[in-house]
Amino acid sequence: MSRLVRFACLILLTVPAAEAAFVKQPYLQSLTDATVIVHWETSTSQTGKVQYGLTSSYGQEVSHSNSAVDHELTLTGLQMDTLYHYRAISGSDTSVDATFHSNVTGNRPFRFFAYGDDRSDSASHQSVVTRMLAASPLPNLALNVGDLTYDGSATAFRTFFNVEGGLMRRLPMYASPGNHDVSNMTNWLRYLALPNNERWYTVRYGNSAFHCVDVYSTYTPGSTQYNWLVSELQADSANPAIQHIFVWFHDPPYTTNAGHSSNTTVRSYLCPLFERFHVAMAFQGHNHCYEHSLVNGVHYILTGGGGAPLYTSWNAAQPWTVYREATFEAVVIDVNGDTVKSVGIKPNGTRFDSLLLVQHTAVVERPRSPVTSRLQATPNPFRDRVYFTLESTAPGPAQIEVCDALGRTVAVLTDRNSGAGHHVLVWDASDAPAGFYFCVARTGSSTAFTTLVRTQ
Numbered sequence: 272m273s274r275l276v277r278f279a280c281l282i283l284l285t286v287p288a289a290e291a292a293f294v295k296q297p298y299l300q301s302l303t304d305a306t307v308i309v310h311w312e313t314s315t316s317q318t319g320k321v322q323y324g325l326t327s328s329y330g331q332e333v334s335h336s337n338s339a340v341d342h343e344l345t346l347t348g349l350q351m352d353t354l355y356h357y358r359a360i361s362g363s364d365t366s367v368d369a370t371f372h373s374n375v376t377g378n379r380p381f382r383f384f385a386y387g388d389d390r391s392d393s394a395s396h397q398s399v400v401t402r403m404l405a406a407s408p409l410p411n412l413a414l415n416v417g418d419l420t421y422d423g424s425a426t427a428f429r430t431f432f433n434v435e436g437g438l439m440r441r442l443p444m445y446a447s448p449g450n451h452d453v454s455n456m457t458n459w460l461r462y463l464a465l466p467n468n469e470r471w472y473t474v475r476y477g478n479s480a481f482h483c484v485d486v487y488s489t490y491t492p493g494s495t496q497y498n499w500l501v502s503e504l505q506a507d508s509a510n511p512a513i514q515h516i517f518v519w520f521h522d523p524p525y526t527t528n529a530g531h532s533s534n535t536t537v538r539s540y541l542c543p544l545f546e547r548f549h550v551a552m553a554f555q556g557h558n559h560c561y562e563h564s565l566v567n568g569v570h571y572i573l574t575g576g577g578g579a580p581l582y583t584s585w586n587a588a589q590p591w592t593v594y595r596e597a598t599f600e601a602v603v604i605d606v607n608g609d610t611v612k613s614v615g616i617k618p619n620g621t622r623f624d625s626l627l628l629v630q631h632t633a634v635v636e637r638p639r640s641p642v643t644s645r646l647q648a649t650p651n652p653f654r655d656r657v658y659f660t661l662e663s664t665a666p667g668p669a670q671i672e673v674c675d676a677l678g679r680t681v682a683v684l685t686d687r688n689s690g691a692g693h694h695v696l697v698w699d700a701s702d703a704p705a706g707f708y709f710c711v712a713r714t715g716s717s718t719a720f721t722t723l724v725r726t727q
C-alpha cells in the first residue's frame with residue numbers, strides 16, 4: 272500500500288462519515304416546563320429524529336418524515352428539574368450525546384448568563400464563550416442582548432454557531448434583536464425558534480420571569496408591544512410563584528460610554544414600567560463594554576463585551592454610575608429563593624462588579640408576607656469577630672451566608688434552634704481579608720440582609 276493510499280485510509284478511519292452532514296450540530300431553543308425545541312442543519316436534505324431520555328440509552332423519540340436541511344423538533348413530556356440526554360439523527364448521521372437541565376420547580380436555585388454583542392470578531396467571541404463553558408455549574412439558560420452577527424448573513428450565522436455550538440447544545444439561548452440583527456431577520460427566523468413572534472417574548476424559569484423587548488419595533492404607550500409588556504408584568508404580579516423579574520433588550524437607557532448615547536425613548540416609556548413592577552435587573556448591550564447603573568431601584572447591566580471590538584471612550588460618570596469597564600465579559604446570575612447574585616466574568620476568569628439583591632417584594636399589588644426578619648451585626652466595622660442578631664417571626668433554623676465583595680460565599684453560619692424569635696450567631700473572621708462583605712440571613716421563608724466591613 273502506498274503512503275498516499277495509507278494516508279487516505281487513515282482519514283476515512285478517523286473522520287466518521289456520520290458527523291459530516293451536520294452543518295450545525297443540534298442546539299436547544301425555547302424550553303418550557305414540559306418541552307424544548309431541538310434545531311439542527313444538515314448539508315443535504317434529509318429526514319430527522321431526536322432520541323432523548325434520562326440516560327444515554329434514551330428511550331423516547333420524536334421524528335419528522337419530510338426531507339429538509341433545517342430540522343426542528345419539539346421534545347415533549349419532560350419532567351421538571353431533571354438532567355436529560357439527547358442526540359439527533361439525520362439519514363446515516365448521528366450527533367454526539369448532549370445533556371440539558373429541564374426547568375426547575377418553585378424556589379429551587381438556578382443560574383443564567385447575560386451577554387451579547389458577539390458579532391464580527393470570532394476570536395474574542397470564542398474567548399468569552401470558552402469562559403462561559405467553564406462555569407461550574409453551567410447555567411440553565413442564557414440571555415443574549417443582541418447583535419449576534421454583523422449582517423445576519425448565512426455565512427455570519429455559521430461563524431456564530433461555530434463559536435456558540437458547544438454552549439447552545441447544553442442550554443437554551445434567548446436573543447433580543449439588535450440593530451445589526453434587524454437589518455436582515457431572515458436567518459434569525461430561520462435558525463432561532465424563540466417564543467411568541469421571536470422578537471419580543473416571555474420566558475418563565477423557576478421562580479423568575481424574563482421579558483425580552485425588541486427596541487427596534489414600536490414600543491411606545493398604546494403600541495402592541497407596550498400593551499403586551501404591561502400585560503406580562505401584571506401577570507407576574509398576580510402570580511405568587513414569581514419572585515424576580517428580569518428584562519433584556521439591545522439599547523441601554525443609561526450609559527456613559529461614548530460609543531452610543533443613552534436611548535431616552537426607552538428611558539421615558541419603559542423604565543417607569545420597570546420601576547413600577549420592581550424589575551430586579553435589566554440587561555442591554557449596543558455599547559461594547561460593561562456598565563452597571565442603578566436608577567430608582569432598578570439595576571441596569573450593560574453587557575456588550577461578548578466579542579465585538581471594545582468601545583474604550585467614556586463620557587463623564589453620572590450619579591447613577593456604579594461600575595464601568597471596557598472589557599470582554601459575560602455576566603453570571605444566581606437565583607436562590609428570594610436572593611439574586613450577579614457577577615461579571617472576563618475571559619481570563621477575573622470576576623468583577625458583584626451584586627447581591629434581596630427581593631423582599633418582587634412585584635406590586637401583592638399582599639406583603641406577615642413574616643418579618645431583622646438582621647444586625649455588632650460591632651460593624653469589626654476586626655476579628657462579629658455577632659449577628661437575627662429577629663424573625665418565621666419558625667425554622669436560621670442560616671447566615673457571608674459573601675465577599677466579589678459575591679463569593681466565605682462563610683455559612685447555622686443556628687439549629689427552630690423556633691421563631693431571637694437568633695445569635697458569631698463569625699470568627701480572623702482568617703478573612705479586610706474589606707466589604709454582604710450577609711443574607713434566612714429563616715423559613717423569610718430573608719434579611721446587611722452589609723459588613725472588616726478592618727485591618
Ligand SMILES: [Fe+2]
Pocket residue numbers: 418449450451521556557558
Ligand atoms: Fe448594537
